């Protein structure tokens with residue numbers, strides 16, 4: 001970075017545009033009712049600015065689009081696969097690559113090869129699909145994230161860190177042989193995109209390794225995490241993101257990655273490992289669930305674009321600075337307007353503290369779900385719920401889990417929107433905040449058995 005006080009701009013210019021449609025308030029009221037007040041069930045054509053997720057919504061570069069033409073669609077041994085292997089080795093430093101159709105495919109395979117019935121998997125907060133696969137494999141997930149992660153007012157620099165005392169307590173209680181691995185997420189999504197520090201990565205690995213407990217990163221957002229290490233951790237300010245990322249992964253035995261995030265592609269993912277024997281076991285499951293070990297659910301052209309995306313993610317630091325910078329731009333606008341948001345602003349989105357904004361709506365009436373619907377009706381900006389609906393029910397007791405954080409996530413796709421779209425979004429959130437007392441809670445009209453937030457339907461409580 002040249003001079004921290006000068007304005008930065010996106011390190012790209014626009015070569016192709018995709019028109020988006022403004023709707024009327026009446027149209028949006030009808031659309032959200034038809035969608036059962038669940039923003040996941042809206043038709044994208046009815047959305048003006050789509051901040052539902054940054055998953056698979058990135059804009060690819062001209063280099064990636066041209067890479068698609070080089071895709072080798074050989075069923076076995078595709079050239080594109082070997083390019084992907086090289087990219088993962090160079091950028092992440094893992095020798096063994098097991099390609100999957102997306103992140104959850106990798107989580108499924110990893111959980112099945114490592115977890116036995118009755119095992120315990122400690123992790124920093126949880127991610128929906130990750131925990132689902134760990135529980136489905138017979139494991140019990142235990143949250144060992146630092147307390148600050150659950151406090152929307154804490155300004156701690158590394159709110160994604162693992163609390164070593166909590167991790168030790170889990171290992172002491174169950175014994176190391178019942179803990180196959182630590183599920184260590186970088187830039188913790190559900191905590192608001194909050195990073196882990198290099199010191200914490202090292203400490204966890206140095207504790208686990210002698211005990212025979214593996215450390216498996218969810219490295220889906222590791223490059224964004226590296227940016228925060230560069231900004232906030234002593235000794236890293238002058239290191240390039242690529243170098244910081246390599247040090248981060250050096251404190252692990254493998255990783256699952258959803259390539260739909262940091263890696264700048266619309267579909268894809270992988271499991272990366274160091275141990276060839278574990279990789280062999282993973283590949284033998286892969287052929288049953290994903291595809292042959294040299295494509296695992298991706299087409300040749302997908303792998304080609306992914307290899308290019310992995311390089312672009314770290315080729316210069318300008319990309320990641322602009323990516324995180326745009327999120328901070330939106331966040332700072334809301335903070336200035338006095339809107340309660342999770343701070344510090346995280347890497348991939350701004351998280352509105354719906355529990356505080358809609359104080360008058362009890363958590364059992366889904367305040368974050370109601371707030372996301374209200375913002376959509378105001379402006380056509382689509383965010384999503386991250387609170388009690390996403391947390392689901394405890395599989396043992398069948399009762400709702402009550403997460404401390406009840407959030408609406410406004411997630412920024414990479415290289416897609418300009419600062420003007422952020423201005424429109426901020427204006428809408430401020431408008432809804434001013435009229436927050438008129439927003440009512442919701443109740444289920446349909447509740448799916450698992451990962452209910454995707455397809456649940458609601459109606460307003462009178």
Ligand SMILES: *Cc1c(COP(=O)(O)O)cnc(C)c1O
Pocket residue numbers: 055102103104105127129130185189218220221257258259260261268269
């Ligand atoms: C998106 C995501 C996943 C799941 O990946 P998919 O590609 O959606 O299956 C796992 N972990 C984190 C941190 C994610 O953000």
